[in-house]
Amino acid sequence: MIEVSNVTYDYPTKAGIVHALRGVDLKLEGGKLYAITGRSGSGKTTLLSLMAGLDTPTSGTVFVNGVDLAKTDQDRFRREQVGMIFQAYYLLPQLTAAENILLSYEIGKKKEKPDVNALLRAVGLTSFHGKKRSTQLSGGEQQRVAIARAIAADAPILLADEPTGNLDNENSRNIIAILKRLAHEKGKCVVVVTHSEEIAGEADVRYHMSDGRIEARD
Numbered sequence: 001m002i003e004v005s006n007v008t009y010d011y012p013t014k015a016g017i018v019h020a021l022r023g024v025d026l027k028l029e030g031g032k033l034y035a036i037t038g039r040s041g042s043g044k045t046t047l048l049s050l051m052a053g054l055d056t057p058t059s060g061t062v063f064v065n066g067v068d069l070a071k072t073d074q075d076r077f078r079r080e081q082v083g084m085i086f087q088a089y090y091l092l093p094q095l096t097a098a099e100n101i102l103l104s105y106e107i108g109k110k111k112e113k114p115d116v117n118a119l120l121r122a123v124g125l126t127s128f129h130g131k132k133r134s135t136q137l138s139g140g141e142q143q144r145v146a147i148a149r150a151i152a153a154d155a156p157i158l159l160a161d162e163p164t165g166n167l168d169n170e171n172s173r174n175i176i177a178i179l180k181r182l183a184h185e186k187g188k189c190v191v192v193v194t195h196s197e198e199i200a201g202e203a204d205v206r207y208h209m210s211d212g213r214i215e216a217r218d
Contacts, residue, residue, distance in 0.1 A: 001028060001029055001030045001064065001065060001156070001157065001189045002026070002027070002028040002051055002062070002063070002064055002157065002189060002191075003026070003027050003028075003062070003063040003064075003066075004024050004025060004026040004027075004047070004050070004051065004060070004061075004062050004063075005025060005060055005061045005062075005063065006023050006024070006025060006059070006060040006061075007021055007023070007024045007025075007047075007050060007057045007059070007060035007061070007062060008021050008022055008023060008024075008057060008058045008059045008060055008212075009021040009043075009046050009050065009055070009057055009058050009212075010058045019212055020043050020046040020212055021043045021046055021047060021050075021057070021058075021212045021213075022043075022211070022212040022213050023060070023213065024043070024047060024060070024212070024213065024214055025214065026047075026207070026214060028189050028191060029189060030156065030183075030187045030188060030189045031183055031184065031187045031188075031189075032183055032189065032190070032204040032205060033179055033180050033183040033184075033190045033192065033202070033203045033204050033205075034189075034190065034191045034192065034203055034204065034205050034206070034207065035192050035193075035194055035199060035200040035202075035203035035205075035206045035207070036048070036191065036192070036193045036194070036206075036207045036208075036209060037193075037194060037195065037197075037200050037206065037207070037208050037209070038208055038209035038210055038215075039210070042209040042210050042211065042212065043209050043211075043212040043213075044161075044193040044209050045087070045161055045193060047193075047209070048159050048161055048191065048193050050062050051157075051159060051191065052078060052082050052084055052159050053069050053072075053074040053077045053078050053082070054078070056070050057070070064077070064081065064157075079107055080155070081155055081156060081157055082153075082155050082157045082158075082159060083104065083150035083151065083152075083153040083154075083155040083157070083158040083159070084150055084158075084159050084160075085146055085147055085150045085158070085159070085160035085161060085163045086146065086161055087161040087162045087165060089134075089142045089143060089145075089146045090146070091134035091142055091145060091146060091149075092134065093133060093134055093135045094133070095133065095134065096130060096131055096132060096133055096134075097120070097125070097129050097130045097131070097132055097133075097134060097137060097141075097145045098116045098120070098127075098130035098131065100134060100145055100146075100149055101114070101116050101119055101120070101130070101145060101148045101149045101152050102114070102116060102152065103149065104149050104150065104152050104153035105152050105153065105154075107153075112154075114151075114152040114154070116130060116148075116152075117130065119148040119151060119152055120145075120148060122148065122151070122178055123144035123145070123147050123148045123171075123174070123175065123178070124144060124171050124174060125141060125144055125145070125148075129141060129145075139166045140166045140167050140168070140171070143163070143164075143165070143166045143167060144167070144171070144175075147160075147163055147175055147178075151178070151182070155188075156187075156188055156189065157188065157189045157191075158179070158182060158188050158189070158190045158191070159191050160179070160190070160191065160192045160193065161193045162193060162194055162195065163175055163179070163192060163194075164176065164194070164196065164199060165195075172196070172198070172199065173198075176192075176199055176202050179192065180202060183204070205217065205218070206218040
C-alpha cells in the first residue's frame, strides 16, 4: 500500500542543513499494524509526515498503491485516504468534541455517517464529553477525541504520532487494541510512531530508526 523509496529529507537551520532522513526504504501493507521507534530527532515524525502527504521528500519517492504521492492531489489524498492522529491533537477549540470527531467524516465526504457516541465509548469517553468544547477537556481526553476523529475518517491508511503519550496504561492498551482491530479486521494500514516498548511489542512489524535511517526490522 505504501512504499518509501530511497527518501531523503533536509531542512535548513541557523546551524546549517539538517539531514532528517537519509535514504529510507520501507514497504507497508494493508492489514498490519506497524510501529516505528527511535529516539527524539531520529526522523520518525518526519517520515510519518511524508507518508501523510504533509510534505515532499528532498529526494526519493513515496508511492501509495503504486502512484507517486508527489504527483497526486495531496489535499484530496489526505482527505480521502488518510486518518491522522497528531501528537499535538489539533482539535478546533470552537467546536465540541463530537463536532471535532464528525469533521473528518464531513471533510472526507463519506457516505455513511459515523456513530459519534460509539466512537466516544470506544476511546473511553461518554456523550457528556462529546458536548464539551475541546478546551474544556484534559490533555488525555483531547488525545482520545483526536483518535476518535481519525477513526471516524474510515480511511484505508491510519498514521499515528505518539497516540497514547498522555494516556494511562489501561486507556493506552484499549487504544492499541482498537488500532490492531482496524488493521486486522478492516484491512487498514496502521502506522504508529511511539516511544513505548509495550505498544511497539503489540505491532505486527516493528522498525527502529536512528539518525534518519531505518536500522532494524523486527
